[in-house]
Amino acid sequence: MLINTTRFGQIEVNEERVIFMPKGIIGFPGAKRFIILDHDGQTPFKWYQSLDEPSLAFVLIDPLIIRPDYSVDLSDDILFEIEIKDRSKVVVAVIVTVRENPEDITANLQGPIVFNLNNRRAKQVVLVNSEYCTRHYVLAEIRACQQKLALCNQ
Amino acid sequence: MLILTRREGQSIIIGDDIKITVVDVKGGNVRLGIEAPLETAVHRQEVHEKIQFENRLAASLTPESLSAADGIFKGFKHKRDEGGQKC
Numbered sequence: 001m002l003i004n005t006t007r008f009g010q011i012e013v014n015e016e017r018v019i020f021m022p023k024g025i026i027g028f029p030g031a032k033r034f035i036i037l038d039h040d041g042q043t044p045f046k047w048y049q050s051l052d053e054p055s056l057a058f059v060l061i062d063p064l065i066i067r068p069d070y071s072v073d074l075s076d077d078i079l080f081e082i083e084i085k086d087r088s089k090v091v092v093a094v095i096v097t098v099r100e101n102p103e104d105i106t107a108n109l110q111g112p113i114v115f116n117l118n119n120r121r122a123k124q125v126v127l128v129n130s131e132y133c134t135r136h137y138v139l140a141e142i143r144a145c146q147q148k149l150a151l152c153n154q
Numbered sequence: 155m156l157i158l159t160r161r162e163g164q165s166i167i168i169g170d171d172i173k174i175t176v177v178d179v180k181g182g183n184v185r186l187g188i189e190a191p192l193e194t195a196v197h198r199q200e201v202h203e204k205i206q207f208e209n210r211l212a213a214s215l216t217p218e219s220l221s222a223a224d225g226i227f228k229g230f231k232h233k234r235d236e237g238g239q240k241c
Binding site for chain 2: 077080
């Protein structure tokens with residue numbers, strides 16, 4: 001099907017690739033259907049384009065790049081809402097925000113999006129009492145991680 | 155908004171299966187006990203608002219502003235694809 005987007009113009013979307021968020025994204029309850037689009041294959045970013053609101057798109061990143069030990073506790077309300085039966089078919093992504101200085105890109109590790117690959121349903125989760133916050137400096141954390149790795153490999 | 159007065163130890167029931175009890179009132183703080191079905195999410199409002207605020211900020215991103223960061227982030231691929239090297 002053809003969809004209109006503000007950023008990318010009219011694009012062809014394979015219906016089988018559409019992701020359904022029963023409750024939308026927090027703050028955007030009407031945005032329930034999304035599609036993942038490539039940005040630049042050399043970077044870790046993906047676009048998360050709404051099919052319901054042409055002007056709404058987020059940028060996603062794999063949180064494991066920032067924190068290799070990142071994990072989300074799958075509480076019952078998550079399991080129920082996106083019908084997770086097989087935990088091995090769950091993938092998590094986080095939303096990034098670009099500041100004026102591109103080096104200051106932050107990632108929201110406290111509000112990850114959990115995807116059920118089996119039925120392409122997803123939910124944005126709020127992590128409470130967690131060590132994560134809504135603004136982690138992506139570049140600084142990646143560098144810290146790489147430094148640690150270099151030390152380990154010495 | 156419905157406003158009810160409750161004392162310590164008293165409860166209110168919402169629908170068939172949500173019960174909120176005033177556990178303790180001390181120094182301007184009220185401690186609430188919440189009993190709800192497992193599939194019902196319960197959050198402090200301010201955490202929810204923080205995520206909502208960040209979502210709104212993130213939604214204003216343009217391909218141009220993201221592309222400005224491409225050079226810096228080139229090569230930082232998904233760890234998963236590289237066999238999951240850990241820190």
